[in-house]
Amino acid sequence: MQRETQLQIEKSSSLGHTHDYDIIVVGAGPSGMSAAICAARAQLKVLVLDKAIPGGEASTAYRVDNYLGFPGGVMGLDLARQMEEHMRTFNIDFVCATVDDVRSMGPLDQKVSTDMGRTFLTKAVILSVGLEPKPLGREFEKRFFGRGVSYYAQGDGRSYQGQHVAVIGGGNCACYAAEYLAEHVDRLYLIHRSGHIKAVKSLHDKVLSNPKIQPIWNSEVEDAFGVDKIEKIKVYNTVTGQSIWLDVKCIFVYVGRMPPKEILNLNLQLDEDGYIITDEYMRTSLPGIYAAGDARSKQIRQIATAVADGMIAAVNAGRDISSTGAR
Numbered sequence: 001m002q003r004e005t006q007l008q009i010e011k012s013s014s015l016g017h018t019h020d021y022d023i024i025v026v027g028a029g030p031s032g033m034s035a036a037i038c039a040a041r042a043q044l045k046v047l048v049l050d051k052a053i054p055g056g057e058a059s060t061a062y063r064v065d066n067y068l069g070f071p072g073g074v075m076g077l078d079l080a081r082q083m084e085e086h087m088r089t090f091n092i093d094f095v096c097a098t099v100d101d102v103r104s105m106g107p108l109d110q111k112v113s114t115d116m117g118r119t120f121l122t123k124a125v126i127l128s129v130g131l132e133p134k135p136l137g138r139e140f141e142k143r144f145f146g147r148g149v150s151y152y153a154q155g156d157g158r159s160y161q162g163q164h165v166a167v168i169g170g171g172n173c174a175c176y177a178a179e180y181l182a183e184h185v186d187r188l189y190l191i192h193r194s195g196h197i198k199a200v201k202s203l204h205d206k207v208l209s210n211p212k213i214q215p216i217w218n219s220e221v222e223d224a225f226g227v228d229k230i231e232k233i234k235v236y237n238t239v240t241g242q243s244i245w246l247d248v249k250c251i252f253v254y255v256g257r258m259p260p261k262e263i264l265n266l267n268l269q270l271d272e273d274g275y276i277i278t279d280e281y282m283r284t285s286l287p288g289i290y291a292a293g294d295a296r297s298k299q300i301r302q303i304a305t306a307v308a309d310g311m312i313a314a315v316n317a318g319r320d321i322s323s324t325g326a327r
């Protein structure tokens with residue numbers, strides 16, 4: 001975070017203004033940045049909070065080839081940087097902090113707190129918190145986290161240059177991770193519990209024709225062993241009932257993503273899988289709280305739909321603020 005920005009915010013908070021901001025956006029992924037830009041263009045005072053640098057999951061995508069305006073595709077990280085640069089051209093405050101509490105005290109009265117002990121008052125909140133990686137749920141996962149268990153191929157992959165690793169999963173994200181890792185590692189086992197992968201055709205073909213990638217079908221990782229770090233894994237074949245051992249230095253887990261468990265202590269209406277229910281205006285069940293992007297209950301979770309959600313949320317938050325005469 002820029003120190004100057006933080007100082008400005010502290011000054012405005014300490015003056016005891018009724019509201020520090022018109023809109024606070026929680027999360028600076030594609031949906032959050034899109035919401036922030038749209039709100040700032042409407043002359044609303046906006047703060048974006050993110051526990052990491054802006055970009056969200058888009059920055060973890062190896063290559064994005066389905067976002068309009070980039071013939072030939074764009075690296076996820078480059079796209080995320082351009083989105084951030086775009087956001088920074090507007091008068092938008094950004095603070096790097098984890099939001100640990102959002103309180104709704106009325107349609108135009110929300111309180112947002114961070115793990116750094118800061119509290120901001122705002123008229124509206126847009127939740128753009130995205131998803132978290134789904135764990136395998138095995139005991140070894142926590143034991144070896146950061147020491148041979150990773151959920152982030154783009155970030156950790158280069159450390160395994162020339163070595164043997166495994167990717168667990170068989171969807172688009174697992175295949176993108178495998179495609180990226182195969183550029184760095186010597187051998188990659190793609191371990192999937194079913195007998196085929198579920199990625200889009202072009203990706204599917206690329207992964208299965210890559211000589212460095214060896215698919216291991218109908219299989220689950222049962223256990224992992226190593227002194228300090230993972231050295232080998234035990235893989236169980238659910239069809240034959242037999243287990244094999246593989247020497248790998250890291251397993252990259254891509255078995256799905258899920259919404260954050262408790263969405264910031266808000267008593268929001270969620271669907272059966274924990275996604276935030278909104279109407280088509282991105283309003284949640286609580287007045288003044290909007291949701292956009294992957295955390296929302298919807299059919300397609302992609303950058304394009306996240307960007308669209310963010311814009312719709314910001315427009316409607318702005319309209320709702322104006323219609324109550326609060327601006």
Ligand SMILES: Cc1cc2nc3c(=O)[nH]c(=O)nc-3n(C[C@H](O)[C@H](O)[C@H](O)COP(=O)(O)OP(=O)(O)OC[C@H]3O[C@@H](n4cnc5c(N)ncnc54)[C@H](O)[C@@H]3O)c2cc1C
Nearest residue numbers: 027029030031050051056057058061099130293294302303
């Ligand atoms: C490996 C991979 C590859 C992908 N490839 C593609 C692709 O090729 N094309 C495509 O269209 N889509 C792709 N996607 C999906 C796309 O990245 C997402 O749909 C999109 O990023 C969703 O945007 P979002 O803003 O809803 O959430 P996210 O991008 O997940 O952003 C959420 C942000 O919220 C922040 N946050 C969460 N909780 C808090 C908190 N409590 N306090 C503060 N900050 C918080 C996070 O740090 C994060 O920055 C891919 C996803 C993955 C994982």
